[in-house]
Amino acid sequence: VSSFVDPLVTGLISGNTYALIALGLSLIFGVAELVNFAHGSVFAFGAMLGWYCVAQLHFPLGVAFVAVVATTSLLGLVIERVAVRPLAQAPRIAALLSTVAVGLILDRVSQLIFSPERQMFPNLLPNRSFWIGDSRVDVLDLTIFGATLASVTLLWLFLTRTRFGRALRATAQDRDAACQMGVNVNALQGVAFALSSALAGIAGILVGMYDRNVDATMGFNAGMEGFAAAALGGLGNLPGALIGGLLLGVIESFGVTWFGGSVRPIVAFGVLILVFWLRPSGLLGAVGTTLREPMTGTFFGQGRPVVLQHWHIIAIVLAAAVVMPAFANSYVLRVATIVAIYAILGLSVTLVAGTAGLISLGQAGFFAIGAYTSALLVKSAGWPFWLALPGAGIVAAFLGALLVSPTLKLRGHYIAIVTLGLGAIVSAAILNLTPLTGGPQGISDIPPPTLFSRPLVSPRESYWLALVVLSACTAIVVALQRSHLGRIWRSLRDDEIAAQSSGVRASSYKSLAFTVGAFIAAIGGSLLAHQYTYISPDVFGIDISILALMIALLGGMSNVPGTILGAIVLIGAPELFRPLHDVRILAYGILLLLFVRFRPQGLWLYR
Amino acid sequence: MTTRSTITRHDLFTGALAATATIAAAQLAFSSETTIYYGVAAPLSGDNAGYGAVWKKGMNLAVDEINAAGGIKGRKIALIFEDTQSDPKQAIPVAQLFVDDPRVIAELGDFSSPASEAASPIYERAKLVQFGFNNSDPKFTLGGSYMFSTTSTVVNDASKIADYIFKHLGKRAAVLYQNTQWGDAGRVEFAKRFTDLGGQVVSAENYLATDTDFRAILSKTRNANPNGLALFSYYTDGALLLQQAQDVGLHVRAVSSGSNFSNEFVKLGGAAVEGTVLTVLFFADDPRPDIRRFVSAYTKAYGEKPDAFAATSYDAVKIAAWATEHGGADRDGFYRAFLSGTAIPSLIHGPFAFGPDRRPVRQDETWITIKDGKFISLH
Numbered sequence: 001v002s003s004f005v006d007p008l009v010t011g012l013i014s015g016n017t018y019a020l021i022a023l024g025l026s027l028i029f030g031v032a033e034l035v036n037f038a039h040g041s042v043f044a045f046g047a048m049l050g051w052y053c054v055a056q057l058h059f060p061l062g063v064a065f066v067a068v069v070a071t072t073s074l075l076g077l078v079i080e081r082v083a084v085r086p087l088a089q090a091p092r093i094a095a096l097l098s099t100v101a102v103g104l105i106l107d108r109v110s111q112l113i114f115s116p117e118r119q120m121f122p123n124l125l126p127n128r129s130f131w132i133g134d135s136r137v138d139v140l141d142l143t144i145f146g147a148t149l150a151s152v153t154l155l156w157l158f159l160t161r162t163r164f165g166r167a168l169r170a171t172a173q174d175r176d177a178a179c180q181m182g183v184n185v186n187a188l189q190g191v192a193f194a195l196s197s198a199l200a201g202i203a204g205i206l207v208g209m210y211d212r213n214v215d216a217t218m219g220f221n222a223g224m225e226g227f228a229a230a231a232l233g234g235l236g237n238l239p240g241a242l243i244g245g246l247l248l249g250v251i252e253s254f255g256v257t258w259f260g261g262s263v264r265p266i267v268a269f270g271v272l273i274l275v276f277w278l279r280p281s282g283l284l285g286a287v288g289t290t291l292r293e294p295m296t297g298t299f300f301g302q303g304r305p306v307v308l309q310h311w312h313i314i315a316i317v318l319a320a321a322v323v324m325p326a327f328a329n330s331y332v333l334r335v336a337t338i339v340a341i342y343a344i345l346g347l348s349v350t351l352v353a354g355t356a357g358l359i360s361l362g363q364a365g366f367f368a369i370g371a372y373t374s375a376l377l378v379k380s381a382g383w384p385f386w387l388a389l390p391g392a393g394i395v396a397a398f399l400g401a402l403l404v405s406p407t408l409k410l411r412g413h414y415i416a417i418v419t420l421g422l423g424a425i426v427s428a429a430i431l432n433l434t435p436l437t438g439g440p441q442g443i444s445d446i447p448p449p450t451l452f453s454r455p456l457v458s459p460r461e462s463y464w465l466a467l468v469v470l471s472a473c474t475a476i477v478v479a480l481q482r483s484h485l486g487r488i489w490r491s492l493r494d495d496e497i498a499a500q501s502s503g504v505r506a507s508s509y510k511s512l513a514f515t516v517g518a519f520i521a522a523i524g525g526s527l528l529a530h531q532y533t534y535i536s537p538d539v540f541g542i543d544i545s546i547l548a549l550m551i552a553l554l555g556g557m558s559n560v561p562g563t564i565l566g567a568i569v570l571i572g573a574p575e576l577f578r579p580l581h582d583v584r585i586l587a588y589g590i591l592l593l594l595f596v597r598f599r600p601q602g603l604w605l606y607r
Numbered sequence: 608m609t610t611r612s613t614i615t616r617h618d619l620f621t622g623a624l625a626a627t628a629t630i631a632a633a634q635l636a637f638s639s640e641t642t643i644y645y646g647v648a649a650p651l652s653g654d655n656a657g658y659g660a661v662w663k664k665g666m667n668l669a670v671d672e673i674n675a676a677g678g679i680k681g682r683k684i685a686l687i688f689e690d691t692q693s694d695p696k697q698a699i700p701v702a703q704l705f706v707d708d709p710r711v712i713a714e715l716g717d718f719s720s721p722a723s724e725a726a727s728p729i730y731e732r733a734k735l736v737q738f739g740f741n742n743s744d745p746k747f748t749l750g751g752s753y754m755f756s757t758t759s760t761v762v763n764d765a766s767k768i769a770d771y772i773f774k775h776l777g778k779r780a781a782v783l784y785q786n787t788q789w790g791d792a793g794r795v796e797f798a799k800r801f802t803d804l805g806g807q808v809v810s811a812e813n814y815l816a817t818d819t820d821f822r823a824i825l826s827k828t829r830n831a832n833p834n835g836l837a838l839f840s841y842y843t844d845g846a847l848l849l850q851q852a853q854d855v856g857l858h859v860r861a862v863s864s865g866s867n868f869s870n871e872f873v874k875l876g877g878a879a880v881e882g883t884v885l886t887v888l889f890f891a892d893d894p895r896p897d898i899r900r901f902v903s904a905y906t907k908a909y910g911e912k913p914d915a916f917a918a919t920s921y922d923a924v925k926i927a928a929w930a931t932e933h934g935g936a937d938r939d940g941f942y943r944a945f946l947s948g949t950a951i952p953s954l955i956h957g958p959f960a961f962g963p964d965r966r967p968v969r970q971d972e973t974w975i976t977i978k979d980g981k982f983i984s985l986h
Contacts, residue, residue, distance in 0.1 A: 006855070010822040108652065117657035118843040120875040136856055211819040212850045213843065213875050217654045221817050256823040261814030262786040334703040334729075338696050431786060440791045444724055444746045457732060459703060532695050534724035534750075536788060538816075539695060575700055584690060585652045 007253040013141055013210060015249020016148040020203035021226030022233065022241035023155065024196030030172030030236040031185075031192040033092055035413055037546075038079055038099040039200055040223020041106035046072045046201030047214040048114040051121050061124045068201040075106075076197025080190045083593060088186075090600030093359070097553045098596040100546065103219070104589035110216040112582070118215040121208040144206050151202055152242065155195070159238075164191060172236060224420065224542060228272055231417040234285020243283060248272075265428040269421030276418055277406040308561060316561075320467060325460050333459035335575050337531065340466035343567035344473050344524030345544075346551030347560065348517040351477050353549065354558030355486060356513035357493025358407075359416040362423030363521045363548040365403075368430060368540035369396040370522025371529035372437055375446045378530070385449040385530060389469070392526040393519040400518025401511055408507035411496065423545045431537040442536025449530045466527055470564070473520050478560050480516065489513055490558075521548075554595060556602025565603050569595070641682040643936050645927055646689065646705035648716040648726065653692035657871075658718055658916055663688065664909050665917035666715075669924035672904065679932045686924070687711065693718045695725035702726035706733035712931065713738055713941045715923050720744035720788060727751050736930075736942050740923040741916070744788055748965040755945055755965045757926065757956065758919060759888055761789050761839065764864035765796035767886045767972060768837050769804060771862050777834025778806040781859070783824065783848060784839035786813035793839035793864070801837075809833050816844065821851050829857040838863035838883075846876035853879045860884065869914040873980055884976050884985065888955045889918040892984060893973070901954055922954045 021043055028036045046068045053064035083102045087095040129138045159165035171178040171188050179185050207222070208214040229248045233240025248268060255267025275283060308316075325333065345367055352360045374392035377383040383391065403426075407418045430437045437443070448455045449465055456465050480486050488509055491499040500506050529535050551570050555562030573591055577584045595603070647666065650659040666686055674683045689704060691697040698717055705711045706729055713736040717723045723739045724747055730737040731751030739747055739756045748754045772780050780801055784790035790813065798808050810831035812824035825848070828836070836852075838845055838861045845867040852858075861880075865887040872880060891902050891912050901921065905913040913921070927941075929952055934944025945951075945965075950958035953967075962968040974985035 006826040007823050010820070010826070014820050111652070111656060115657075116652075116660055117871065118875065120846070120877065123877070136854070138854060140854075207819070211847060212877075213819070213847055215843075218819065253823050257827055260812060261818060261821075261824050264815065264818070330707050331700055331703045334700045338699065342696075440786050441788045442721065444750065448728070457728065531699070532725040533728050534695075534721060536721050538787070539721060571696070574697070578689065581688075581690070582651070585692075 007257040008250060009137060009141065011250035011253030012246060013144055013249070014253065015229075015246035016144055017203045017207050017210070017222075017245075018225050018229040018249050019242045019245025020148060020151065020199050020206070021222055022229035022245045023152070023238060024199040025223075025226050025230040026233070026236055026238055026241040027168075027172075027192050027196045027199075029230065029413075030238075031168065031175075031189050032080075032084060032095070033175075034084065034095050034099070035227060035235075035416070036079075036099050036193075036196070037096060037223065038083070038102035038106060039196065039226065040219035040221070041103040041110075042072055042075055042079070042197045042219070043200040043204045043207075043222050043226075044214075044216060044219030045075065045106055045110050046197075046204030047121075047208045047218065048110045048119075048204075048216055049201070050205035050208050051119050051214045052114050054124065055119065055122050065202070065205060068205055069198045072197040072201030072204075073194040076193035076195070077190050079197070080193035083597075084193070085186060085189065086597055087600050093553060093557070094596055094600035097550060098593060098600075100550060101589050101592035101596060103223075105586060105593065107217055107219065108583075108586045108589065112586075114216060116216065118213055120213050121211070123209075123212065125209070140209060144210055147202065147206055151199060155199070155238075158195075164188070168192060220543070225268075227417060228268065228421070231282055231414060232272055232275055234282030235413055237282065237284045240282055240284035247283075262431055263428060265424040266432075269424050272421050273406050273418055276410055276414060280409045280411070280414060282414070317471070321464070325463060330459040333463045335572060337459070337462045337466045339567050339571045340463070340470045341524050341527050341531065342547070342551060342571050343564045344470055344527070345521055345548045346555065346563040346567050347473050347477050348519075348521035348524070349548045349552035350555070350558060350560060350563045351480065351520065352513050352517035354552055354556075354563075355481055355493065356489040356510065357496075358419075358510060358513060359413070359549070360419040360514070360517065361416045361542070361545045361549060362419035362421070362426070363517070364540045364542065364544035365423035365426030366396045366400055366518040366521035367525040367528070367544060367548075368426055368535075368537075369399055369518070370525025371535050371540070372430060372443070372525075373522065374526035375443045375529040375535060376436070378447055379443065379445070385447075389523060389526045393522045396522030396525070397515045397519040401515045404511060404514040407514075408510050420542065420545065423540075423542060427537050427540055427542075430540075437537075440537065442534060442539075443529075444534045446529050446533045446535065448533065449527075462531060466531075469523060469527055473523060474560055474564070476516075476520070481558070481560070485509075485512075550592075554592075554603055559602065562603055569603070642710075643679060643682050643684045643712060643931055644687055644708070644710040645684070645924070646687050646701075646708070646711045646714045648689055648691045648698055648701050648705070648714060648722070650693040650718050651688065651690035653694070655693045655718055659690070661914065661916045662716075662718075662920040665905070665913065665920035666924050668905055668908055669921045669928075673924070673928050679928055679936065682936065684924075684928060684931070686715075691717055691722055693722045695722050698722040698726040699729065702729040702737075706730065706735055711735070712936060712938050713927055715740060715920075715927060717742075720747050723747055723754075724750055727754055730754070733938075734942065735938050736945060738923060738927060738945075740919055740926075745792070745964070752965075753942060755961060757923065757953070757959075757967055759865065760966065761793040761864065762796045764886055765793045765837075765839070766800040768862045768864065769797050769800035769806075771884065771886070771974070772835035772837060773801060773804045773806050775835075776860055776862070779809045779832065779834045780806055780837055781809055781828045781831055781833035781835070782811040782837045782839070783821075783828065784811070784813050784837075785816050785841065785844060787816055789866075790839040793837075797837050797839075814844070814848075816841070818844070819847060821848050822855055825852050825855045825857050828852075829855055833859055835859060836861040838867065840867060842867045842869040842872035843875060846872050846874075846880060849876050849879040849883065862886075865889070865915050868975070868982070869916065870912060871914070873977060873982070877980075880977050881980075882976060882978075884974060885982075887915060887973050887975055889915050890973055890975050890982065890984060891918075892982065897954055918955060926951060926953055 050068045053059040083098045125139050129136045167183045229245040230241045233244030252268050352358050370392040373395045374388045377388040448457045551566040555566035577587050689701045705714050715738045720742045723742045727750040737754050742756050743758045743760050745760050784794040810828050836859050862884045868887045930941045930944035934940030949960045956967045959967040975982050
């Protein structure tokens with residue numbers, strides 16, 4: 001019996017906290033049609049503040065709860081006011097990028113205020129436990145259940161019994177209609193952020209108590225799990241978020257019990273993908289509702305577009321290929337090489353998300369497939385680099401077509417969550433396929449690229465190689481965008497229903513976009529593998545997928561030169577800010593926030 | 608940026624170039640000719656920032672001591688810290704930065720092996736010693752001839768832990784390991800050694816470094832009914848594991864490597880880590896006089912006892928200073944001193960020499976345990 005009850009209890013408790021985070025995400029999604037990427041950081045901030053109150057200021061637990069709820073609600077209001085409301089007229093995807101920046105800032109601020117080190121959360125509850133058969137239930141477990149139940153009940157009462165709550169539900173149902181009925185939608189959005197952030201703060205303290213420790217950077221994973229849980233239940237659907245959270249917790253717990261800790265992502269996201277395959281709007285999400293698609297009408301007619309003339313392009317290529325290597329020092333060339341590799345990764349997103357409208361949060365998975373394939377082909381099979389490079393692309397293209405097949409029925413944010421899952425599954429598969437990939441050991445001593453049996457290792461040679469490959473990828477993407485195929489992709493992006501009515505077979509074209517995108521990402525991965533000479537699964541985390549999306553977003557999403565510019569800013573800025581030392585990453589986050597605030601349509605406009 | 612202005616990548620790079628040049632010039636202007644520099648690639652922000660903060664304390668103490676004692680042949684030493692977040696894509700440019708900086712005669716760090724190994728080819732080609740004193744991956748020092756490390760490899764620790772459990776606890780062992788290169792190598796070596804001794808590994812469960820809830824694998828371990836627990840964890844997840852082991856009713860002695868030896872382990876683990884046995888390189892209550900001197904200096908400077916990360920980073924600077932004094936204040940001299948030194952003084956290893964794998968030849972066994980919230984010697 002205990003082999004069944006233990007994982008169930010464990011899963012329900014971790015599910016509780018997923019549910020609290022998912023509720024907040026879903027609430028914000030309902031009102032603002034936005035996936036709030038700063039939500040996990042608010043959760044972590046709440047946890048760190050809770051620790052600070054209890055361990056440093058010696059507040060009683062109840063007072064700490066009040067302090068955390070007050071502070072995180074305020075934090076929610078500030079985030080809404082500073083990072084979300086100014087972007088009300090901008091595409092939703094711009095607000096998403098803005099919340100990524102807020103998350104970066106919050107994490108670093110919390111490290112600087114509270115502590116960069118992991119801290120123990122003191123145990124303030126009696127150490128009593130009860131046995132149910134062979135299984136233990138602690139006071140701690142009951143407290144967590146109780147606190148979640150109380151929060152959810154209060155939220156439910158607020159939403160159903162108060163005028164504010166009614167207005168909030170009306171806004172979630174139809175923002176425009178609510179607006180016409182005299183509902184102050186902006187103020188409500190603030191309330192939704194405050195409420196959600198308070199829930200995240202409570203979850204933070206509870207997780208701190210349960211895990212017995214807190215860390216300023218613990219929010220990222222929690223936010224992703226919360227996003228998965230919210231999507232599982234149906235984005236914007238609150239009972240769905242609750243059920244999604246509990247379900248995800250229980251599934252993960254059984255998965256870990258049966259198959260071991262490192263398969264957690266495979267089990268969690270595998271189930272998620274299965275659910276979406278059967279129910280494209282999540283478990284409780286209404287089928288056929290028309291949400292504001294994150295990409296529709298993106299970045300058109302806002303500001304003056306920049307058109308590159310032929311001589312501009314020639315000048316840029318000359319500057320990059322001749323002037324740069326002649327004058328820049330080795331350090332700048334190293335940074336530029338990495339910029340070029342990430343620009344290639346960004347280009348894959350430009351094609352998939354910008355041109356075809358499929359927001360991919362899983363490009364790191366294809367990046368990883370490319371890196372591993374190329375490394376293994378050269379190191380184990382003895383292929384020359386120049387064959388392994390396209391070989392990696394082709395393998396990734398095949399796997400990509402196979403992997404994305406469950407997503408083809410999906411739309412908008414659900415594509416984002418499923419591709420996020422695919423990225424996590426690829427990374428976990430690499431970790432677990434030890435005989436092929438070396439598992440956690442990774443692959444070391446990957447030979448450098450060669451040209452006529454001469455290794456290309458100096459900063460200048462590495463840079464030129466990356467530049468040549470980047471130029472080739474740029475040419476491919478531009479050619480595809482200008483082709484008939486590109487027009488079909490854009491028609492799908494702009495109005496899938498209209499495109500389908502005109503006879504476009506949406507799923508085939510979506511699949512093709514992912515396939516080409518996987519090919520390009522894998523080319524970047526191959527370059528990365530031979531540049532790093534050592535790769536392991538943790539090199540290709542979800543953070544890399546998000547970075548890839550940010551590069552494309554900052555560049556203007558469907559714009560090739562803009563994407564390259566985005567890579568220069570996002571990879572270059574942290575290097576440029578080196579002299580700032582402790583506040584380097586903080587400055588990076590603020591820069592990003594300002595970019596989005598004042599240039600939500602991306603750095604570069606295009607047609 | 609206004610709507611009208613556009614930037615080309617040329618402009619941006621020229622800007623970056625100019626900025627870098629200005630920084631370099633500024634740094635040169637500050638340095639006196641006589642100062643000797645070492646580069647340190649470390650996680651000063653991001654997920655591993657806590658370890659970086661401890662390194663800074665240990666290393667700065669060593670620098671202050673050396674300079675207060677007159678430096679190296681009258682020349683002061685200084686460290687150039689660069690933040691890599693232990694991220695390979697930042698470790699590469701930092702390596703190039705150090706390699707191109709003629710003042711830097713050796714590099715110390717990085718914290719994690721993926722970051723160090725990505726940077727190794729650059730150090731190797733520039734013939735600049737990469738002293739990855741924290742890199743326990745056996746492949747790190749084999750990546751080139753300029754890679755050195757003083758830390759114990761997990762393979763070494765794993766066989767000591769197997770011996771200990773078999774001798775003192777019993778024939779049924781459970782393994783809990785972080786599913787990273789490091790933890791996996793430990794698990795493999797442990798299982799091999801323990802089975803060779805005649806014991807049985809009754810369960811081996813892994814987890815991801817980012818996990819925080821271990822109850823599922825712990826319940827499973829409890830049901831396997833082991834006599835002893837081999838733990839390949841870092842102190843944060845190690846403390847967490849043992850805390851939660853109490854919660855699920857897994858009461859069995861844990862034996863682990865020095866990776867858990869940190870004040871944080873006791874601080875995070877509280878009562879749950881009592882009785883845990885560790886094999887360590889460094890122990891703060893060690894009665895040897897030079898360790899006593901280090902511990903009291905560190906405690907005086909920072910108001911807390913040093914942990915292994917503080918001690919190894921302190922030791923790394925002292926070893927680097929020794930190599931500079933004996934080989935000369937240049938890259939080649941430093942390298943030759945490392946290669947030829949037969950009795951390199953070290954707080955942790957005593958006088959040691961680097962073996963053919965460029966790690967210390969001899970490794971002591973120091974066993975400690977935790978009693979009443981304090982680490983105490985087992986001998």
